Amino acid sequence: MSDSETKDIPILFLKTRSLPHEQYNEFFASNPLDNAVFTPLFIPVLKHHHVNLDNLKTHLITKFDSADPDSYGGLVITSQRTAEALSSIIPALPPTTLQNLFANTKVWVVGPATGSALVRLGFAASNVLGQNSGNGEALAELILESYGSRPKPLLFLAGETRRDIIPKTLSIAPEGRNITVETLTVYETIVDEGFETEFGKVIEEMKDTTRWIVLFSPTGADIAIDVLAKDLTSPSSGSYLAAIGPTTEKHLVDKLSRKPDVVAEKPTPQSLWEGIRVFTQRDRVKGDDVTIGDD
Template identity: 45%
Template sequence: MSPLPIIFLKTKSSPTDPYDKYFAENPLEIAGTTYNAENIFVPVLQHQHINLSQLEKLVLGQNSEYHGMIITSQRAVEALGAVLDKHRETQEFLKITKVYVVGPATCTAVINLGFSASNVLGKECGNGKVLSQFILEDYNTCCESAATDRLPLLFLNNEKRGDIIPKSLSGVEEHRCVPLQELVVYETKVVNCFSEEFAKAMEATKGQERWVVVFSPTGADAAWDVLRDGINKEEDDSETFWASIGPTTEVHMIEKIGKRPDVVAARPSPEGTWNGIRDFMLKKIEQN
């Protein structure tokens, strides 16, 4: 068996992290060699909820009128949950509100808040571009079939959200555009000790084939700053490979830091990421 260091640029979820669990329980069998993941978590971001009073008014106020919501991150789910926890009489809201999500983890988290599973849509989409197309079709079909007003969707996000969803929903024919209202419900910043902890992880795995899994554009920037500043300048990075959790982070890495990730997960999930790494390693061995 061969250890394969996997440096996850994220906080390890508690009590169980799905990436830690899946990677540990699914060793890779490649060309007669068994690779066991050596999981290393380096927290990148810390989050703080903001605008919760405004969120409360928008979703539970008397004049609240939305076709539904868009939630694409666990942090946005937590912010909404903090508002809903204050109200015990939200059953009707939870029962009738449609929520568009971008993947299975967010879907599960939204359902756990109490929303009807049949109204939580998009878990198979995997990224913002695919979700946008799904929303366009579903929203316009609903409005046309029910002859209802084209009420806006409420998009809960953070101050660093990408433009894919807003641009996709507005960049179509006027009669198909989806009205959107955005609200920033959490803000992020890089944790103070990230540079030190990431440098330690890189030093501890020096000389080994290893993977760095990036979950956000901010995480990519923070990691690249550490390497650019020369903390590991003596290291040959030919055995360091990069995996992006999705296309948004991939585009950012290419355009902003000039680094194309070796793997982009087909779906933003442990399985999608691990399968991408397996396929890359298998192809690499076959080419050699």
């Protein structure tokens, strides 16, 4: 292969493709690495459905009045799924509620994708905070630093499976800095019953082809583990693993006894791409040799 010849590298994202914008697809499809052109493919691991939307609507209408001392002081939203649940009830809110919510409500988020989704929804960009925090621990520290003294409680919108690091960190902070957090579950998650078959089929079709496999959560890693274990022990496997965040990394080590090849420092496509770039440079893999098993 000549230096100028490009090579398609499939990159399998084990997640549901976000709508209307999927940041990982947009970034990787438009940012080749040396002579490697990424071909994104999304394989849904989990299905999500919204719950408690009537409760959420009531909270937004009745408990976000800045003049009311018993109202919430802001929202905490840590995933795009939560943002999608919020988005689904926006058309049902009164105009005065929307105006107040969008103009005056502070929203703390993890990751720029979630932040961008909320700005597109209508929240003032100056009120969307924490986009570079990267994880719940960092976001909790940012809230403690930026929220001020004697704050009102925050409303944390979340899925039913979550780590409670944010509410715990805020509630046990020293007196005068501690913050009450009320949690409202707005979506539930179930396994996509067709995932294992579809994932196995894709891996089989890509036999002897190099590819990246990206895992986003411990739950997703658990569901993918049987197919991954079979693939990674095959002599012809051309798979590289990437994990989004240290929690998923640790889970892969525990379950597969193997560290992922790349761990994204932040839950962003830029961070993942940079991790892959550093990996290829470190291993002196260039251009059409961007991954293994394709000699």
